[in-house]
Amino acid sequence: MFGEPLPELFYARDTVTVAREMIGRVLVYETEVGLLAGRIVETEAYGADDPANHAFRGMTLRNRVMFGRPGLLYVYLSYGMHWCINAVTMAEGVGEAVLIRALEPLAGITVMEQRRGTTELRRLCKGPGSVGQAFSINGAQNGSDLTRHPLFLTGDPIPDTEIMARPRIGISRATERLWRFCRQDSPFLSRK
DNA sequence: GGAACGATTGAT
DNA sequence: TCAATCGTTCCT
Numbered sequence: 540m541f542g543e544p545l546p547e548l549f550y551a552r553d554t555v556t557v558a559r560e561m562i563g564r565v566l567v568y569e570t571e572v573g574l575l576a577g578r579i580v581e582t583e584a585y586g587a588d589d590p591a592n593h594a595f596r597g598m599t600l601r602n603r604v605m606f607g608r609p610g611l612l613y614v615y616l617s618y619g620m621h622w623c624i625n626a627v628t629m630a631e632g633v634g635e636a637v638l639i640r641a642l643e644p645l646a647g648i649t650v651m652e653q654r655r656g657t658t659e660l661r662r663l664c665k666g667p668g669s670v671g672q673a674f675s676i677n678g679a680q681n682g683s684d685l686t687r688h689p690l691f692l693t694g695d696p697i698p699d700t701e702i703m704a705r706p707r708i709g710i711s712r713a714t715e716r717l718w719r720f721c722r723q724d725s726p727f728l729s730r731k
Numbered sequence: 732g733g734a735a736c737g738a739t740t741g742a743t
Numbered sequence: 744t745c746a747a748t749c750g751t752t753c754c755t
Contacts, residue, residue, distance in 0.1 A: 583738070591738070593751095601751060618739050619749030625738090638738055668739050709738055729739095 540646075541567050541576055544691035550609035554628040554635040558584035559704075559720050561626065561637055563697030565645065568674050569689035572650050575674055577642030577664050578694070580722040581729055583707045585625070586635050590712040594634025604682045605634040612690065614671075614681040621668025622677045626685055626692065640667045640708075640719070643727040666729040697722065 545564070550557060561582045568575040585592040593602045593615065604613045605627055613625040613636050625636035642664035644651055651663045651673040664670045671677070676690075685691050704717035708730065721728055 585738070593738075596752090599752075615738080616750060618737060618747080620747070621739050623738065640738090666739065707738075711737085 540574065541565050542693040544686050544688065544693055545610075547608065547610045547686050549692075550626055550628050550685070551630060552609075552628065554586040554637060555584045555718060557626070557628045558582045558637040558718065559699075559702055560696055561639070561692065562702050562720050562722050563694065564692050565694040566639065566642060566670075566674070567689075567691055567693055568647075568676075570647075570675070573647050575647035575650065576645040577670075577673075578645055579639060579641075579692075580643050580725040580727045581639075581641035582720050583638040583640055584635075584718040584720075585638065586718065587633075589635075589716075591707065591710040591714075592635065594636075598634065602634060605636050606632055607682065608684075610684060610686040612680055612683045612685050614676060614678060616678070617668060622671035623667040624671055624674075624676055624680075638667055639670055641665055641725075641727055641729045642670055642673075643725065644673070661726050665727060669729075 594605045611627040617623050625638050627636050629635045644663045652658050701723045705719045707719045
């Protein structure tokens with residue numbers, strides 16, 4: 540319905556490039572309660588020599604998946620409440636990833652509405668914590684393989700001219716880097 | 732063992 | 744502007 544998973548080689552590249560090229564792709568999750576899908580409209584890169592990166596000071600119990608194969612899913616708990624999802628990038632042994640911050644809902648909208656407690660379409664996957672809640676992702680999916688069913692990215696790129704770069708949100712260090720990527724004029728962004 | 736700090740969200 | 748909420752990290 541939405542195509543086959545993007546291959547490991549898609550993720551095994553420079554993290555900022557992958558973050559930019561993830562805009563417009565579709566996150567798919569085949570679950571027991573139905574097919575969930577959303578088009579990615581906002582990402583953030585957490586890359587090399589980056590003090591905002593969870594892996595900046597090396598491998599720990601929490602961030603170890605970031606050092607795994609490209610294409611793995613890194614899931615972490617934010618503020619003790621919100622599960623946030625990332626695609627692991629670069630070669631194995633390198634701790635970098637792309638945070639998925641917002642989606643345009645495409646399928647499974649009724650399920651998302653129930654989980655999110657709202658029927659407002661533009662709020663279903665608005666922000667990384669909301670994406671995790673809408674897709675019902677938690678620590679159990681940490682380390683799963685985005686190049687395989689049932690949870691994967693698929694689809695084609697959008698024109699580069701429709702993508703804008705902005706400062707990342709919610710960090711206190713390396714705030715000058717334009718490593719947040721947004722689909723221009725999308726109503727589903729976490730912020731304008 | 733203890734304390735400070737979040738890659739956030741939603742209500743006021 | 745601020746509370747909720749708790750795991751992770753770092754210091755003692």
